[in-house]
Amino acid sequence: MSFNIESQISSCGGKLLKLKHDSKSTKTSMDVNVYLPRQYFEEKAGKIPAVYYLSGLSCTPQNASEKAFWQPQADKYGFAMVFPDTSPRGENVPDDPEESWDFGLSAGFYVDATQSPYHKNYKMYSYVHDELPRELYQFFQTSGLGAGSTVDFLDNVAITGHSMGGFGALSGYLQQYSSPRKYKSCSAFAALVNPSQVQWGKKGFGGYLGSEVAQWEKYDPVNLVKVVSNNGNDTILIHQGTSDPFYKDQLKPHLLIEAAKGTSWEGKINLNLVDGFDHSYYFVSSFVPQHAEFHAKNLGLI
Template sequence: MGFQIESQISSCGGKLLKLQHESETTGTSMNVNIYLPQQYYKEDGAKIPALYYLSGLSCTPQNASEKAFWQPQADKFGFAVVFPDTSPRGADVPDDPENGWDFGLSAGFYVDATQSPYDKNYKMFSYVHDELPNKLDQFFKSTGSESGSTLDFLDNVAITGHSMGGFGAISGYLKQYASPRKYKSCSAFAPIANPSLVPWGKKAFGNYLGLESAQWEKYDPANLVKNISNKGNDVILIHQGTNDPFYKEQLKPHLLIEAAKGTSWEGKINLNLVDGFDHSYYFISSFVPQHAEFHAKNLGLI
């Protein structure tokens, strides 16, 4: 089954599409928002690359669509933005037995769960990096564009994210690094940089992946940088606010810098500590222009 277009909203020079589809990977209905920039609607046959934005704990596709202000930057450079959901949802999808907001619904952590009862639905790594891009590619090829423009959801793509989504972006980027369809670039806003060592990560990894550290290391960026070779001059861009209440206990971006020392990623992780900024969308939207330009360069748009 393809996508159902729930609504099309004019935004800046393009349109935000709110889509829904049935996922074989999660076994649930999934929502995803996509911003199609103004270039998509011009009759010049443009090829539009895609940026995947992974949201953080408690978010839906709506949050970043409304608050991050990616649309003006997408129009400026000519890329689409894909906003996946943060977890499977539904009455039969298991949630946090402790009724917390940092695990379960809205907190899928972009891993493929192996532990019952979460292993049935919580397959967010496979969903984000495999099923969703392939289904988007098929859907938009089948619908076509009156302008002659095409959307590239598979090959000329980049990835970014915030908090839990920042972890998901860096983890997915590194795990896909050697694949034929690797992301052209990766950035993150206040990512959970070493989840194996912080409360949010320990809770999520323990419940989704079990208690064996080897299973955690498969997703932890601080481990992946030690085992995946940088093939050139690829750089990961990170911004982190110094007034972020989660900075020192949950996020710890300096641990990723430490882990990269002595590896091919040393000096290739650009951590920008920005004074006075917190963890909110005020922080994210302030630095979206820098991240958009970074990705646009890597996507060949500049």
């Protein structure tokens, strides 16, 4: 399997590649954007780490690529950025029959669906955490785009995300935390931390995973911090705007802090409530520098 380079866009000191490939997980063509920092094009830069950014409801790979301003930070520290899509797409991919914005196309919830008709295509957990990294690694080994550099899409990697993508980042990080550990660090912006208990999550989990609570708990960060042991001194970074209209009824970040009490994650989740900020990319872009520094330290770049 290979990627088609749809376009190469000069951005900051590097290049943003808009890629397309056929996915075995979703059985569809998938779009993904990759930013290669300036270091990638320098002689003998060696292996460059990667940060995966998972977007929120109704988004595509374009939103964060255009609005989050990760590129200057990637150039500053020397990591690549990967912006996957939020769901499978195509004429034969089932959508929400009610055509709502919080389920179906653009709202894959980063889970592997088990319920018909979504189980055939909506395998976003396997796609993001397994297939996409492997395929990117293989493609860039032979792409000839750099000057002797490679991107370590598999091992020296971090993950972050916004809203539904913040949930996906937290869930994937905790599920992939051991045996063997995949991500060096995790952060989130306005994350949906306890989807089992709020409307967005109940709709998404119910539609994709069915009614069994045990299936929901496999993905829910509030449950995962209780059963996944922090075997080091690892921390999670979260920012949440207090003027976010979804803060109190959907996102509820305090529930993750409460769930961590008495566990190995107590005191290891750094929740920053920032006054006046909303749910938009004005908020995300304001705190990307702090998240970039956090991941750069954990990726060994500082």
